[in-house]
Amino acid sequence: MPMLDPDRAEYLRNRVQASHGRTEYVSAWSRMEKELPAVEVDVNWVRFSTLNHRTRAEQDKAMKQAGRDDLFTSDPLGPEAQDAQFEILCRQEGFEDLKADLKDRDQQDPAIITADGILVNGNRRAAAMRSLYLEQHLRAQYIRCLVLPEDASVDEIVDLEAELQVARTFKQDYSWVNEALLIEELYDREGKSFDRVARRMHRSVRDVREMYDKIQQVHQLVAMSQGSRHLVDFKERESVFDELAKHIRNKPPKEERDVRTVYFLGALSDTEYRTLRHLRRPDAAELVLHEVESDPTMRPILEAAKAESDKDEEEDLLDEVLGGDEHQSPLEGLLSLLATKKPEANILLPEGEKVSVKAVLDTVKTAVVNAAQEAEETDKDQGALTAPGERVEKAISELHRANTSLPRARAIPGWDEAEFRGRIARLERLVAKLKASR
Amino acid sequence: MEAEDAAPCRHAGAPPQTVVDSVIHLIRNLGSDEANLRRYGLSSEEYTAALPNAIETIRGSMSASSGTRRSFLESLFWAMLDGGALSAVQAPKYGDDTVYRLTVPDLGDVAVIQKGCPDGRHSSVAWAAPDWAQETYLWWVCNSTRSEPGEHIKGGVNRLRQRFFSDAPDILDGVIFHSSLCGTAGRRCPKTANGIIVDGVAVPPPCVYIMPERNAHASEWNWGGTRSRRFPSVLLAAFGVPFANVPAYTGYVGFQRRSGVLRTTITARYGYGKSTTFRS
Numbered sequence: 001m002p003m004l005d006p007d008r009a010e011y012l013r014n015r016v017q018a019s020h021g022r023t024e025y026v027s028a029w030s031r032m033e034k035e036l037p038a039v040e041v042d043v044n045w046v047r048f049s050t051l052n053h054r055t056r057a058e059q060d061k062a063m064k065q066a067g068r069d070d071l072f073t074s075d076p077l078g079p080e081a082q083d084a085q086f087e088i089l090c091r092q093e094g095f096e097d098l099k100a101d102l103k104d105r106d107q108q109d110p111a112i113i114t115a116d117g118i119l120v121n122g123n124r125r126a127a128a129m130r131s132l133y134l135e136q137h138l139r140a141q142y143i144r145c146l147v148l149p150e151d152a153s154v155d156e157i158v159d160l161e162a163e164l165q166v167a168r169t170f171k172q173d174y175s176w177v178n179e180a181l182l183i184e185e186l187y188d189r190e191g192k193s194f195d196r197v198a199r200r201m202h203r204s205v206r207d208v209r210e211m212y213d214k215i216q217q218v219h220q221l222v223a224m225s226q227g228s229r230h231l232v233d234f235k236e237r238e239s240v241f242d243e244l245a246k247h248i249r250n251k252p253p254k255e256e257r258d259v260r261t262v263y264f265l266g267a268l269s270d271t272e273y274r275t276l277r278h279l280r281r282p283d284a285a286e287l288v289l290h291e292v293e294s295d296p297t298m299r300p301i302l303e304a305a306k307a308e309s310d311k312d313e314e315e316d317l318l319d320e321v322l323g324g325d326e327h328q329s330p331l332e333g334l335l336s337l338l339a340t341k342k343p344e345a346n347i348l349l350p351e352g353e354k355v356s357v358k359a360v361l362d363t364v365k366t367a368v369v370n371a372a373q374e375a376e377e378t379d380k381d382q383g384a385l386t387a388p389g390e391r392v393e394k395a396i397s398e399l400h401r402a403n404t405s406l407p408r409a410r411a412i413p414g415w416d417e418a419e420f421r422g423r424i425a426r427l428e429r430l431v432a433k434l435k436a437s438r
Numbered sequence: 439m440e441a442e443d444a445a446p447c448r449h450a451g452a453p454p455q456t457v458v459d460s461v462i463h464l465i466r467n468l469g470s471d472e473a474n475l476r477r478y479g480l481s482s483e484e485y486t487a488a489l490p491n492a493i494e495t496i497r498g499s500m501s502a503s504s505g506t507r508r509s510f511l512e513s514l515f516w517a518m519l520d521g522g523a524l525s526a527v528q529a530p531k532y533g534d535d536t537v538y539r540l541t542v543p544d545l546g547d548v549a550v551i552q553k554g555c556p557d558g559r560h561s562s563v564a565w566a567a568p569d570w571a572q573e574t575y576l577w578w579v580c581n582s583t584r585s586e587p588g589e590h591i592k593g594g595v596n597r598l599r600q601r602f603f604s605d606a607p608d609i610l611d612g613v614i615f616h617s618s619l620c621g622t623a624g625r626r627c628p629k630t631a632n633g634i635i636v637d638g639v640a641v642p643p644p645c646v647y648i649m650p651e652r653n654a655h656a657s658e659w660n661w662g663g664t665r666s667r668r669f670p671s672v673l674l675a676a677f678g679v680p681f682a683n684v685p686a687y688t689g690y691v692g693f694q695r696r697s698g699v700l701r702t703t704i705t706a707r708y709g710y711g712k713s714t715t716f717r718s
Contacts, residue, residue: 294662295705296685297713347711355711366715369439370703373717377696384697 002154005077008116009150015039016147024110024146028163030156036146038110043129043143046111047118048085050076053161053182054123057175057232058088064227077118089127093175099128103137107144112160115150120157121164155189162186162200175235180215183208213245214238221264225339229268239273240266247280258285261332262368268338269365271372278372278379287375289331291367298367300349301360305333307350312336338364392434444588444595444704444716445615445645446628465489510579510618511552513637515540518676537568546572548669555580556594556615563597567608573669577614577644583624588706591615591647592716595691595704602652602659602693603700609652611667613691616644629687629708632677643677645706646670647689663690663705686710 016037023035050059050072062084063071072081089095107129111122119126122145132140148157162182183197187208190196194212198205218234218241234241244263248256262284266276279287292298309328328336338357341347346354409415442448468474469485515527515538526541536552549571553561556578567574576598580590594613602609621627621642633642648667650660671684679687689706705715 295707295713297707297710299686299710301711349710353710355709360711363711363713366439366443366713370715370717377701381697 002114002152002157004114004116004150012039012041012113012115012117012147013150015041026112026146026160028160029148030159030163031149036112036148038144038146040142040144041113041117043126043133043141045117046113046126046143046145047077047116048082048089048123048126049119050081050085052085052119052123053185054175054178055085055088055092056181057177057230057235058092059085061230061232062088064230085123086127086130089124090131092124095124095128095131098124099132102128102140103132106139110144110146112148112164113145114148114152114157117145119145120148120161158185158189159200175232176211176238177215177218177231177235180211180218181231183211184215187212210242210245213249214241217241217245217260217263220260221267221339224264224336228340228342228345234267237267237273240271240276243273243277243280252282255282255284257332258282261285261329261335262288262371264339265331265335265364266368268335269361269368271365271368275369275372278375279368281375284371284375285329285331287371288368289329291370291374292331292334292364295363295367297363298360300351300353301337301347301355302330302334303350304347305337306330308337309333334364439714439716440588441592441716442586442588443714444591444706445586446706446708446712446714447587447620447625449583449586449625450623511538511550511577514641515550517634517636518673521676523672523676535566539568539570542669542672545668545672548572548672549574550614551576553578555582556590556613557585557597562594563601567610573611573667574608575612575614575646575669576610577616579617580615581617581619583619587615587625587645588704588714588716591645591704592702595647595702598649598691599693599700599702602650610649612646612648612670614644614646614673620644628712629677632679632687632709634677643674643679643687645689645708646673646687647691647704647706649691650693657695659693660690661692661694661703663692663703665690683710686712689713 016039019037019039022038024038025034026036027034029036059072063069066084071084075081102125107125109122109125111126112120113122114120122143126143129140129143148160183201186197186200187194190200194205194209197212198208201208218231221234222229222231240263244260248259251259259280262279263276265271265288266273266279292302309332337347338361341357343356343358343361345357347357347360348354410417469482469489472482475482475485512527512529515524515529518524518540519527523542524540525543526539528539528541530536530538530552538550538552540548540550542548547570549568551565551567551574553565553576556562561578561580562576565576576594578590578594580587582590585593591613598610598613618639618641619625621630621633621640627633627642629642630640633640635641648660648663648665648670651665653659666685666688670688671679671681674684674687675681686707686709689704692703692705694701694703701718703715703717705713707713
């Protein structure tokens, strides 16, 4: 059971008592008694939840930027954590639209708060109202809230959040990264059972498993970056990680490792997932490496990557992350070099020149796109190679069926033998043409 | 990658098509604005009749004349001569085809055929490689911002491809896209760090693309960009690019015949870690 702030809890208790028994029904609340007391409190009085799953990825970035792992945990209700959380909420996509809507239509649905006034649901709305109030929109001063019982447990609160905010109707509020992080947390809490997570999330088992798998890929890339990249950096790249996770499932370790390397380079360089799709093949890394190595502008970059990789041999994070104990390939070395540097950083080349990581990533994107194009052409060649045989095979199969159905058709009045013979003659002419062609 | 990726730069400040359309609309409608026409002593009929000739005249005076292009190239070649990269420059005489004969120590004579924007028929098809030239280059001196530089180059290479696979006897060693607009605010260049001052103006290194060599039995022509020529290193050296770094500043054009389809690749290179490709 979470520790309540006694002063705040007392204030809210009195507020509830003063609200003359007003309640509202919350079906998502797990207890039998689903009527929760309704109160209006000052929008500056409520506290944002720093455990909000919708902002996990953004918090992760804020902590790293501040160099403070405990920014949201040392005093979550204190001004520092609360201000940081307010800023995160204000920067979220759609925040201005939400503010405009609240300004036009006022608050439509109540927020839900703990017995000491921490927002379980309605963090964005409260932030938007607070922001409006700061801009002198006085009607935004009070926020309508439903109050949870004082004995509500942490599990009950997380369940409520899952019910309320991840149910499909609320999904638009979540970036996929934050939704996947919630799935990951529930998976750990629910005894590593996807069935139970799926039931709780009102999603199919397949959906939650796929979300879980793809967030694991993002974790790997973020871990490999050693702090230069954050989960939130990849919220626009869902399809990349989705297709990667699906492809590498049950693939041999080498293909898994190679395709992952290529996809990670694609994710870092903003390569379209539709382009990367052509590189879901065992030789993906070879194709990309060929393009990179045949570009003379990349020679010193590969040398720099190798030098860095030799230096880091003792603590080979990439091997650890990619799950192998083989030596890094040149492409993995390049990935490691680029992943561990922020896009605005520079790479120092062996001859003393500098080049920005952003510029190199653009060039890597060119190499990945070229490799994908060549892979697509190879697939087309393969298709062209087998197409005639496959079509003849289909024709043979159809002729077998025609042979089987012919006696029955002939027995039916209206059968036109002459027309059928005409078709056979056309077929024979085609076969003769096929035989004669060289 | 798109056609614009055939070059490392983009145009800035070109008016959007909607503005161009509005100007067209304005010019067309002026014919019915009798009060305005009266101020110029024109009737509506005279305006309509004279409009095509007027547009033609404006077009001629606004596009870079051959003389302007020539002065840009001449200034550059004289600077190379002064710097010792060239031992002689023979500029074309008025009325001749605009072909410069550059004498390069240890290489011999190099022909630079000066042309306008690459996507014009005259600029990419109507040329002949002189028989005295050890290497021949087409230099597109193109100030047009109508398309992105890469799109211009792609248009020109497409025309050159037809010629490459035709019976025409001569081929090019390379093409160069470079004009007085390069490096200005209208066409920002990522190579300005290597720029030199020519006639008081900062000029970045040109975009050089090596063309493929003919081979009747091949299915790929410089597809991997492995062909090298000597003049690019001479040209780039004038911009302070060391010999060892020349491959990182030299682009290429390649062709490939695959499953009956002819493909083109155009790669621009502009320093270590920096290249961009258009591939069809």
